[in-house]
Amino acid sequence: MPKTKRGRALWNMPSRGRGTCPVCANTRIKLLYPRTTSGGEAVKVCKRCSGAPQDKVDAVSG
Ligand SMILES: [Zn+2]
Numbered sequence: 001m002p003k004t005k006r007g008r009a010l011w012n013m014p015s016r017g018r019g020t021c022p023v024c025a026n027t028r029i030k031l032l033y034p035r036t037t038s039g040g041e042a043v044k045v046c047k048r049c050s051g052a053p054q055d056k057v058d059a060v061s062g
Contacts, residue, residue: 005032018030031046037061043057
């Protein structure tokens, strides 16, 4: 399997896989980890927030 979270694979992604993490509000961080809120909304979070408690993710979608 190709590495999808590092290297050239990121260059093909929008903003090269980076953006503002909706959970920790870090800017220009890599958003490569999909989480789903309790409302069923899919959000991409950073590595730090990939292991965040569910209530942190739920707080994203007001
Ligand atoms: Zn984050």
